[in-house]
Amino acid sequence: MRKTTTTAAIALLAGLAAGAATAEISVKIGVLNDRSGLYADLTGEGSVIATRMAIEDFGAAERGISVEVVSADHQNRPDVASTVTRQWIDVDGVDVIVDVPTSSAALAVNDIVRERQKIFLVSGAATSDLTGPACSPYTVHWTYDTWSLANGTGRAMVEVGGDTWFFLTADYAFGHALERDTSAVVEETGGQVLGVVRHPFPGQDFSSFLLQAQASGAKVIGLANAGGDTVNSIMQAAEFGIVQAGQSLAGLLVFITDVDALGLDDAQGLVLTEAFYWDLNDDTRAFSQRFAELGNGNMPTMIHAGVYASVLHYLKAVEAVGSADSDAVMAMMKEMETDDPLFGQGVIRTDGRKVHDMYLFRVKSPDESTGRWDYYELLNTIPAEVAFRPIEDGNCPLVQ
């Protein structure tokens, strides 16, 4: 209660200050992600481009906000992510940290920003713990999380009869969270988990794990991994005839860049959950076209879209309160409805979860696709109200 009052007071003061003088506000954004490893195409330079696009579209310069963007490679390592975050906040004066894929790295950054009271806009990381037990008053989890993936793909697979599961899990925070959340959905809907094998991250040869999954006799092999690991798992499953033998693969986290890397021959028929697809509507097509021109021609992933939208919303909040003060800006971000061309309207909950629709897609067959990047067919839109974990189920200390 006391905290809320203080926050409101700061917001008010900050607002007054902005009204009194049009002094320039300066903001420093740090984009921290994988720029060289297996997640570099899903996040990487694309997230920096998305950040710059958000700054440009917001018209930061015209509105008296000078924004500086810095970026770094955390190599998917929590220790590197922590070091960079401390350096950015303590020495370089970074106000907000953006993206941060790799759940273990994001959880490390989350602890530091909570302590240093700086804002953290997560787009890349998946673990639902970021808005659960590890939630922080300074963190917004924008794009997706393991719960929403489980709820999308996991539920869809069980509904079509895939009621026995075996997991191939990347052996770190993200894989564990995805496996946990999907197991919960499977069991809740009357299914059964027959077994799990945890593979080293990143991996290369998945054939032995796939054969263990095959031997389990489960109807569905759940791939609780991401990026290159998922690509290799799916390729090798095709090679070992696992799908032909009657088992289904559930790619629990598949990005459009993964589908591009697999090729439609191997990827066709996969059912997957995403928060964004470039070909959803005119706004997403226009954004994606610009994004592709600024980058290397690739279409944006949902992570890039989330970076764009979260930075845009952050800048709106900075303008509204007239400063970059973390408490005031965060209070404003949660108070204002979000509205952007990529995710439409939405809200940020007390636990930091950004809520919007999620989509269930099926990967097209080579015949159905009209060319490169025409990969998804929309199966179902999961409405915002049910797309994410109910706030009371997350065990987030901020909610009680």
Add this chain to the structure above:
Amino acid sequence: MLFDLLGVTPQALFSQLLLGLINGSFYAMLSLGLAIIFGLLNIINFTHGAQYMLGAFGSWMLLHYTGLNYWYALFLVPIAVGFTGVILERLLISRLYHLDHLYGLLLTFGLALIIQGLLRNEYGISGKPYAIPEQLRGGQNLGFMFLPNYRAWVIAVSIVVCFGTWYMIERTRLGAYLRAATENPTLVNAFGINVPLMITATYGFGVALAALAGVLAAPIYSVHPNMGADLIIVVFAVVVIGGMGSILGAILTGFGLGLVEGLTRVFYPEASAVVIFVIMAIVLLVKPAGLFGRTV
């Protein structure tokens, strides 16, 4: 009875052993190239992983830009990548022979980073799809597992190449020159044999072996710029366990460690990424020159 005790079915065990052997084929081919290069040039070739990746990428490029399929790639790519190795050796590596190992290691490591960085910049990290050739699709049901024809092909090629190389080096006149030049290059030079040429050719051959492994890997692992970086550290451990510079050691350890890794994946999958390094540490403690190495 034994299988009950171990908690796995014989089917599972046999299939994992066979898969281990397939991975071992890659380890063997890569560590063989490294061992040959180290034996003659005394260079720890850290570019090996990048050259393996170039083999895979070369196959993809050949198909993508010129339409030439896998069977062409199998011959053309190792020759082309081997030739880049020859240029590399002439231009850069040959200047370092009189210096400490460390300089060669730094140079080749730097080159690997540059090659990977260039390709990453151009093609991204997600990888390129490369289909299994028509003739090798499908597989055999062995009773205990489904063995894809392509994997069987990989084992066969690897065994032929590895033991062919071993035979050439240990049993032919050319091999005898090579071994002699390894022992005492000055003396061999004095007998009228062109040692610098032999060194260049050896480096090219070692690189071509890496590229061949890359071509073989292209259809089963996704073709991406970091694919070699992920593998090369393991392969170095294989070479160290086998004994630096030992040809037969590299081959046998490569296959053997593939098997050990395969077994780890059944009994304790979480440890499968480190098991080779644990073995390396033990071997270094007990037999510092490696299992097949000679103490110097």
